[in-house]
Amino acid sequence: MGKRIAIIGGGYVGAELAKTMDDIADVTLIEQRSHFVHAPAMIRALVQPGLVEEALIPYDRLLKRGRVVEARATGVDGNGVTLDDGARIDADYIVVATGSDYAAPFKPKGADIEGMRTANQAAREKLVSAKTIGIIGAGAVGVELAGEIAYAMPDKKITLITMDDKLFAAKPDSLGTSLSKKLKASGVEIILGEKAEGLASKTEPHAGSVTLGDGTQRTFDLIFPVLGARACSDLLKNLPGAEVTAAERIKTDDYMRPSSLPNVFAAGDVANPGDNMTIVAVSRQLPWLKKTLTGLITGRKLADMKTYRPWGPEAPILLPLGPKRGNSFLMLFTVGDWVTQKMKGAHLFVSKYEKLLNRP
Numbered sequence: 232m233g234k235r236i237a238i239i240g241g242g243y244v245g246a247e248l249a250k251t252m253d254d255i256a257d258v259t260l261i262e263q264r265s266h267f268v269h270a271p272a273m274i275r276a277l278v279q280p281g282l283v284e285e286a287l288i289p290y291d292r293l294l295k296r297g298r299v300v301e302a303r304a305t306g307v308d309g310n311g312v313t314l315d316d317g318a319r320i321d322a323d324y325i326v327v328a329t330g331s332d333y334a335a336p337f338k339p340k341g342a343d344i345e346g347m348r349t350a351n352q353a354a355r356e357k358l359v360s361a362k363t364i365g366i367i368g369a370g371a372v373g374v375e376l377a378g379e380i381a382y383a384m385p386d387k388k389i390t391l392i393t394m395d396d397k398l399f400a401a402k403p404d405s406l407g408t409s410l411s412k413k414l415k416a417s418g419v420e421i422i423l424g425e426k427a428e429g430l431a432s433k434t435e436p437h438a439g440s441v442t443l444g445d446g447t448q449r450t451f452d453l454i455f456p457v458l459g460a461r462a463c464s465d466l467l468k469n470l471p472g473a474e475v476t477a478a479e480r481i482k483t484d485d486y487m488r489p490s491s492l493p494n495v496f497a498a499g500d501v502a503n504p505g506d507n508m509t510i511v512a513v514s515r516q517l518p519w520l521k522k523t524l525t526g527l528i529t530g531r532k533l534a535d536m537k538t539y540r541p542w543g544p545e546a547p548i549l550l551p552l553g554p555k556r557g558n559s560f561l562m563l564f565t566v567g568d569w570v571t572q573k574m575k576g577a578h579l580f581v582s583k584y585e586k587l588l589n590r591p
């Protein structure tokens with residue numbers, strides 16, 4: 232029998248790691264949903280309804296040797312994983328990749344795949360009948376959402392509100408400035424440096440008002456709260472030595488371990504090794520995880536292997552504003568519409584993840 236690896240969560244970390252390790256180890260992927268959720272496409276799926284079915288990809292063909300167990304993990308220890316029905320998955324190595332939740336309709340907490348379809352449809356119906364849209368939060372999701380709605384539904388009056396003084400402050404000014412110009416040119420009002428208080432919900436799109444710092448009230452037919460992701464870290468919080476950081480993420484050591492258990496690793500949004508919560512960060516963590524787990528399986532010691540080094544401020548980011556426009560930060564430069572469209576805007580990497588999940 233080969234070494235057993237249990238992976239909890241079949242998102243960007245879990246699905247790809249399971250597939251890459253499938254030839255090398257006895258892999259069990261534990262995932263509560265029947266389908267992979269391709270988050271970047273869930274933004275455009277609001278304005279392009281058919282896209283939701285392309286963004287939700289079944290797991291049934293992912294693994295050739297290993298298995299995908301559709302269940303919720305409720306406990307982790309040094310010997311394996313406990314599932315919600317009490318069953319045990321014993322393992323030599325465990326990777327916790329439970330990711331994060333986001334406001335509806337993007338990745339709502341606790342929603343199964345049917346729940347995600349319903350949330351998408353309900354939000355779309357509200358969007359179609361709304362004339363004024365308030366988007367609260369101008370991170371990548373808020374900015375892309377403003378761009379997608381402005382492109383597909385140019386008659387909507389969109390207002391993007393953020394407490395930050397500029398867009399994407401951690402990147403060179405050229406990125407935020409260029410995105411602002413394009414959004415304004417397509418009719419989006421941008422309010423910077425204002426905290427919107429009084430949101431009726433931080434997780435559901437709704438009609439209502441917010442109050443800005445100077446006391447003015449802004450009322451919208453539809454408000455999208457897009458305030459960032461919350462890590463799904465319940466499984467890790469009570470492990471020995473676990474440290475909870477911002478957005479509920481668990482700090483990991485140099486070998487991506489979230490606790491003093493030597494054979495339990497954590498990666499992706501649930502872990503905080505110093506990376507942002509992005510697929511881009513996952514793409515750096517995956518090769519390291521594969522190499523490290525392969526080393527361990529073949530008898531190497533962790534202390535003899537390379538530690539994980541997170542991205543610094545040079546981490547790339549791709550920000551389409553609809554299928555044709557946008558800006559990206561790549562290899563230390565801000566690039567424009569053409570590169571952003573070719574790299575992400577036109578296709579949103581849908582076929583890449585269909586291929587990962589072995590769909591035709």
Ligand SMILES: Cc1cc2nc3c(=O)[nH]c(=O)nc-3n(C[C@H](O)[C@H](O)[C@H](O)COP(=O)(O)OP(=O)(O)OC[C@H]3O[C@@H](n4cnc5c(N)ncnc54)[C@H](O)[C@@H]3O)c2cc1C
Pocket residue numbers: 239240241242243244245261262263264267268270271272273274302303304305328329330331332333337338372460463466498499500501508509510511512513
């Ligand atoms: C709308 C949106 C758009 C985004 N666009 C981009 C983008 O364009 N580029 C980019 O770099 N990043 C983007 N992100 C961020 C990106 O989606 C995350 O960084 C990424 O999903 C993290 O991958 P992960 O594998 O850690 O977790 P996830 O993708 O969240 O996957 C975690 C999986 O674990 C499962 N799970 C959780 N708890 C349990 C449990 N107890 N038992 C069993 N299964 C469990 C979940 O069902 C889920 O399938 C976007 C996020 C959102 C919300």
